[in-house]
Amino acid sequence: xxxxxxxxxxxxxxxxxxxxxxxxxxxxxxxxxxxxxxxxxxxxxxxxxxxxxxxxxxxxxxxxxxxxxxxxxxxxxxxxxxxxxxxxxxxxxxxxxxxxxxxxxxxxxxxxxxx
Amino acid sequence: xxxxxxxxxxxxxxxxxxxxxxxxxxxxxxxxxxxxxxxxxxxxxxxxxxxxxxxxxxxxxxxxxxxxxxxxxxxxxxxxxxxxxxxxxxxxxxxxxxxxxxxxxxxxxxxxxxx
Amino acid sequence: xxxxxxxxxxxxxxxxxxxxxxxxxxxxxxxxxxxxxxxxxxxxxxxxxxxxxxxxxxxxxxxxxxxxxxxxxxxxxxxxxxxxxxxxxxxxxxxxxxxxxxxxxxxxxxxxxxxxxxxxxxxxxxxxxxxxxxxxxxxxxxx
Amino acid sequence: xxxxxxxxxxxxxxxxxxxxxxxxxxxxxxxxxxxxxxxxxxxxxxxxxxxxxxxxxxxxxxxxxxxxxxxxxxxxxxxxxxxxxxxxxxxxxxxxxxxxxxxxxxxxxxxxxxxxxxxxxxxxxxxxxxxxxxxxxxxxxxx
Ligand SMILES: Nc1ncnc2c1ncn2[C@@H]1O[C@H](COP(=O)(O)OP(=O)(O)O)[C@@H](O)[C@H]1O
Ligand SMILES: Nc1ncnc2c1ncn2[C@@H]1O[C@H](COP(=O)(O)OP(=O)(O)O)[C@@H](O)[C@H]1O
Numbered sequence: 001x002x003x004x005x006x007x008x009x010x011x012x013x014x015x016x017x018x019x020x021x022x023x024x025x026x027x028x029x030x031x032x033x034x035x036x037x038x039x040x041x042x043x044x045x046x047x048x049x050x051x052x053x054x055x056x057x058x059x060x061x062x063x064x065x066x067x068x069x070x071x072x073x074x075x076x077x078x079x080x081x082x083x084x085x086x087x088x089x090x091x092x093x094x095x096x097x098x099x100x101x102x103x104x105x106x107x108x109x110x111x112x113x114x115x
Numbered sequence: 116x117x118x119x120x121x122x123x124x125x126x127x128x129x130x131x132x133x134x135x136x137x138x139x140x141x142x143x144x145x146x147x148x149x150x151x152x153x154x155x156x157x158x159x160x161x162x163x164x165x166x167x168x169x170x171x172x173x174x175x176x177x178x179x180x181x182x183x184x185x186x187x188x189x190x191x192x193x194x195x196x197x198x199x200x201x202x203x204x205x206x207x208x209x210x211x212x213x214x215x216x217x218x219x220x221x222x223x224x225x226x227x228x229x230x
Numbered sequence: 231x232x233x234x235x236x237x238x239x240x241x242x243x244x245x246x247x248x249x250x251x252x253x254x255x256x257x258x259x260x261x262x263x264x265x266x267x268x269x270x271x272x273x274x275x276x277x278x279x280x281x282x283x284x285x286x287x288x289x290x291x292x293x294x295x296x297x298x299x300x301x302x303x304x305x306x307x308x309x310x311x312x313x314x315x316x317x318x319x320x321x322x323x324x325x326x327x328x329x330x331x332x333x334x335x336x337x338x339x340x341x342x343x344x345x346x347x348x349x350x351x352x353x354x355x356x357x358x359x360x361x362x363x364x365x366x367x368x369x370x371x372x373x
Numbered sequence: 374x375x376x377x378x379x380x381x382x383x384x385x386x387x388x389x390x391x392x393x394x395x396x397x398x399x400x401x402x403x404x405x406x407x408x409x410x411x412x413x414x415x416x417x418x419x420x421x422x423x424x425x426x427x428x429x430x431x432x433x434x435x436x437x438x439x440x441x442x443x444x445x446x447x448x449x450x451x452x453x454x455x456x457x458x459x460x461x462x463x464x465x466x467x468x469x470x471x472x473x474x475x476x477x478x479x480x481x482x483x484x485x486x487x488x489x490x491x492x493x494x495x496x497x498x499x500x501x502x503x504x505x506x507x508x509x510x511x512x513x514x515x516x
Contacts, residue, residue, distance in 0.1 A: 002261070021393075024423050025386035054393070056419050057483035064480045085412045092490055093483060117404070136250075139280050140243035169250070171276050172340035179337045200269050207347055208340060235391065236437075238379040248378065248398035255391040294379075 002026065004051070005033055014042045019051030022059030030059075034066040034077075043075020050081030055089055063099060117141065119166070120148055129157045134166030137174030145174075149181040149192075158190020165196030170204055178214060234300030234307075241286030241295050241312070249279050249297055256299045257306050262372040271306060271367045274348040277341040278310040278363040285314025285361060305350075306367045313360040377443030377450075384429030384438050384455070392422050392440055399442045400449050405515040414449060414510045417491040420484040421453040421506040428457025428504060448493075449510045456503040 003026035004019040014037050022030060037045060045066065049055075055063075067077045079099045082090065090096040118141035119134040129152050137145060152160060160181065164170075170178075182192045194214045197205060205211040237252055239245040253275045257268045275297070282295045298309040322342065345352055351366035380395050382388040396418045400411045418440070425438045441452040465485065488495055494509035 021390055023386070023389050023419065024426065025389055054415070054419075056389075056416060056423060057481070057487055058423060060483055061480035088409075088412070089416065092487065136247055138243070138246050138276065139283065140246055169272070169276075171246075171273060171280060172338070172344055173280060175340055176337035203266075203269070204273065207344065234383070235388065236379075236381040237395075240377070244402055245378065248395065248402070251394050251398045252380075252391065255394045259387055259391070 003029055005030065007033075007037075009042075010046075013044045013046050015046045015048055017048045017051065021054040022052060022062065023054065023056045024058040027058045027062045031062045031065060034062075034069065038069050038073055038075070043070045043073040045070055045075065045077045047077065047079045048081045049079055049086060050083065052086065053083060055086055057093075060089075060093055060095060063095065067099065118144055120145065122148075122152075124157075125161075128159045128161050130161045130163055132163045132166065136169040137167060137177065138169065138171045139173040142173045142177045146177045146180060149177075149184065153184050153188055153190070158185045158188040160185055160190065160192045162192065162194045163196045164194055164201060165198065167201065168198060170201055172208075175204075175208055175210060178210065182214065234298065237297045237299070238294045239297070241283045241289070241293065243280075243283055246276055246279055246283070250276050252297070253299060253308060256301065257367075260301055260306075260369060262369050263306065263367075264370070267367050267369075270348040271308065271365065274345045274352075274365050274367075275308050275310065277345050278308075278365060281341055281363070282310050282312035282314065282361070285312045285316075288315075289313060302369075304369050304371065306369065307364060308366075309362055309364045311360065311362045316356040316358050316361050319354045319356065377441065380440040380442070381437045382440070384426045384432070384436065386423075386426055389419055389422055389426070393419050395440070396442060396451060399444065400510075403444055403449075403512060405512050406449065406510075407513070410510050410512075413491040414451065414508065417488045417495075417508050417510075418451050418453065420488050421451075421508060424484055424506070425453050425455035425457065425504070428455045428459075431458075432456060445512075447512050447514065449512065450507060451509075452505055452507045454503065454505045459499040459501050459504050462497045462499065 002020050003022060006017040008015040008017065016030075016033060018030070020026065034045060047063070047066075063077070063079065070077045077099070079090075087096070090099065117135050118137060121132040123130040123132065131145075131148060133145070135141060149160060162178070162181075178192070178194065185192045192214070194205075202211070205214065235252070235256060237249065239249060250272050253272055254268055257263050257271055279295065279297065286293055286295065293313045296309075296311040298311070300307045319342065323339070345363070345365060349365040350368045351364075353364040355362045355364075378395070378399060380392065382392060393415050396415055397411055400406050400414055422438065422440065429436060429438065436456045439452075439454040441454070443450045462485065466482070488506070488508060492508040493511045494507075496507040498505045498507075
């Protein structure tokens with residue numbers, strides 16, 4: 001299983017649509033993508049996880065790393081589209097409190113236009 | 116992976132909606148179902164395979180056995196809803212010629228009402 | 231062959247779907263392998279494992295079946311090894327070619343002919359101590 | 374524990390998804406196991422295997438990781454065995470409980486705490502020759 005990453009720009013946010021699994025094999029690819037975008041000055045990043053059916057602790061590490069990296073550059077990282085197993089995982093690890101912000105779709109995030 | 120079998124009666128045909136895989140583990144369940152229906156006098160049987168994503172040679176054996184059993188009692192056995200891998204498999208083994216009869220849905224079979 | 235994975239299962243039909251899941255996962259590790267070839271391998275390995283399970287029917291359940299799966303640069307190799315009584319593949323009853331209506335008088339005997347059609351290479355080594363079937367599917371060179 | 378399956382993989386991250394597929398297949402053999410518990414086991418075993426792969430980082434690639442999976446009447450047991458340098462689970466740095474905001478200053482150290490939450494039983498046996506993590510998930514009695 002691979003991790004697919006499709007990048008879109010929307011209302012000042014970078015949306016990364018992810019599909020597959022985020023683990024030790026695929027995490028580095030996501031980390032790199034985030035690092036590059038922040039280097040390019042794109043510090044407001046949304047991860048659309050609706051196509052992701054597995055995140056392990058390595059994946060969590062990548063998300064936390066991305067959160068810290070974007071925030072330290074004045075931006076933010078949000079996760080939307082969590083499937084049930086991922087919600088469970090985020091709850092177990094306390095990540096839900098800071099990462100998902102109750103957002104359900106990219107459109108629910110402030111600054112996103114509804115079109 | 117199990118094999119699910121849902122039975123329906125329709126216009127004098129017994130429709131068995133199958134889901135899962137037909138192999139050495141699950142084949143006996145299908146064989147028994149067919150045997151019982153023929154014993155009950157239901158000799159015109161349609162297998163709806165649209166939910167089946169794997170049939171091996173044991174499964175083929177069950178289909179051929181069912182065909183012979185129904186025909187020897189004056190009935191017939193038809194297969195509909197074949198997915199691509201199954202079509203391939205049926206072609207390889209010559210089963211397509213006698214089992215599927217170009218039927219795509221139960222409705223395409225003569226004697227079926229369109230509702 | 232690059233060193234790959236080894237799977238041991240009890241000789242029971244209920245483990246067939248797990249074997250197929252492993253083969254599909256292993257073959258999927260190389261993105262160059264086409265879906266159709268993964269399907270071919272899935273069915274071929276399933277047939278070989280079915281025969282192995284049948285061959286164990288009269289053995290104690292401790293005797294397990296071993297499936298080895300290796301990904302090389304240009305090929306996937308899967309080996310199915312049983313500890314059954316063995317057989318002589320040359321002496322198999324000729325049941326007519328696949329794909330002929332008369333063939334359908336038999337409800338069995340599809341396994342090995344199917345494996346031959348599905349795999350790019352097949353080798354059967356059988357002796358009194360057991361049988362090993364090796365199946366090879368080629369991977370197209372990634373461009 | 375009923376005799377189950379054994380899987381050997383090279384210590385490479387790309388095999389993690391295959392290990393998960395095997396665990397899901399094996400647990401699914403018993404219809405009494407609920408989907409949520411299969412998810413729990415999938416993640417817990419993945420964490421244990423991730424640690425095993427990391428522990429092999431400095432070993433030759435011939436040294437493989439062994440995953441054993443057994444289904445009993447009332448439990449699924451999965452054992453992940455590596456040949457890494459071992460560690461002392463008692464001496465793990467305390468990184469605070471899961472589920473506390475301060476916890477997020479660390480990007481790692483989630484693995485073992487997660488396993489403890491997800492599995493009904495966990496046993497870690499570690500020595501210089503390697504580590505074996507045993508994870509148990511209970512199966513509710515089928516009514
Ligand atoms: N692994 C094996 N061990 C012993 N005998 C085998 C094995 N594989 C195949 N055979 C023998 O070869 C015959 C033909 O096999 P196959 O073509 O797969 O058809 P089928 O299994 O339906 O009979 C089997 O009936 C069996 O006698
Ligand atoms: N199988 C193992 N072999 C050697 N050391 C291990 C093993 N599993 C865990 N450890 C040690 O325990 C530490 C904590 O593991 P864990 O809670 O999974 O978090 P992480 O792997 O993210 O550090 C690891 O950093 C490692 O030092």
